[in-house]
Amino acid sequence: MANTIDNRIILKRFRRIIRGHLAKPEQFPYQVSINNNGDHFCGGALIHEKWVLSAAHCLKYFTSTQNFYAVMGAIYLDRADPKYVQVSRVTAYFPFPRYDPWGNPNNGNITRNDHDLVLLKLQNRIQHTSRVQPIRLPNPIHDKLSLENMQQCIVSGFGTVKDTRQSHILKYLTVPIVEREQCARGHRPKRIKDFHICAGYWHGGSDACNGDSGGPLTCYSNEGPILIGIVSWGVECARHGTYGVYTRVSRYIRWINQTIERYS
Structure with a gap:
């Protein structure tokens, strides 16, 4: 080093x-x-x-x-x-x-x-x-956690703001996990699969964006932080009616x- x-x-x-x-x-x-x-x-x-x-x-x-x-x-x-x-x-x-x-x-x-x-x-x-x-990786037990137990999840990164202003600071955002059926309403249904996790807000305004791709979606258990997802894709950034889509690490x-x- x-x-x-x-x-x-x-x-x-x-x-x-x-x-x-x-x-x-x-x-x-x-x-x-x-x-x-x-x-x-x-x-x-x-x-x-x-x-x-x-x-x-x-x-x-x-x-x-x-x-x-x-x-x-x-x-x-x-x-x-x-x-x-x-x-x-x-x-x-x-x-x-x-x-x-x-x-x-x-x-x-x-x-x-x-x-x-x-x-x-x-x-x-x-x-x-x-x-x-x-960070610790998930195991099958974590993959079966209920949505209620996964509500406190955080996405972090150095990505863009919507108006393209730039930052050099690590930021984070608490996001709720969204059920697959609800997520599919904001995307083409066949694009949301069992190896995806969706998180975010229906009203938009808060999300990961360009430059955040590949970053961690972390959820917390009694054992500490667990890497649940990796930032993958979405429709624009923080758009109303859509959610952020993450690759489900446990799979x-x-x-x-x-x-x-x-x-x-």
Whole structure:
């Protein structure tokens, strides 16, 4: 891990959660900013000392990770303190095998951005601190939690506001989990599948947005935060009558564990 941090590598453009709250130090130690030679383009969740989970569509237009960096422990990306922030080059990425960025009805009726997950391998092993720690993955018990027990969920990231003003600050937003049937009313019903989770507000106004993709949807249990979803897609940002759609992490635990074991 480098002892000094070049802020040009950390970020050039800033984007954020719509109507979010300013995150506090140590509040989201698993939050990752993924950038391409200094340009933040997606979020991620630290799930292992050398692995980050994000959205596969973030890498749709890239053919190499040569200039990819993962930034961890930051609240203000333009004022990254090397005492707290850790930066690692991304050396490889592994999208879920059935992910198809364009959709293919001949491939198991997969539509665009189904199975929207990617694992990013870090060059450097992270140092566990109060500001940089992996988040726990869900298990089948968490997947069966009632909606009532999952009401306190949080999405966090550095994404855009609706009027495209830019921010360098980590923001978060509390969002309610929405039943699949209700979510489908705001989208084409066949696009909402059992490997999705929907969250947000029918009236709109608060949501994840561009640049938040790949970031964590975290729900809380007695054991602490659990990574329930990864920001995937939505109709515009915070639009009335629609919800944010997240990839349901619990459906991919076997693939995650097998990939980490094979390529570590």
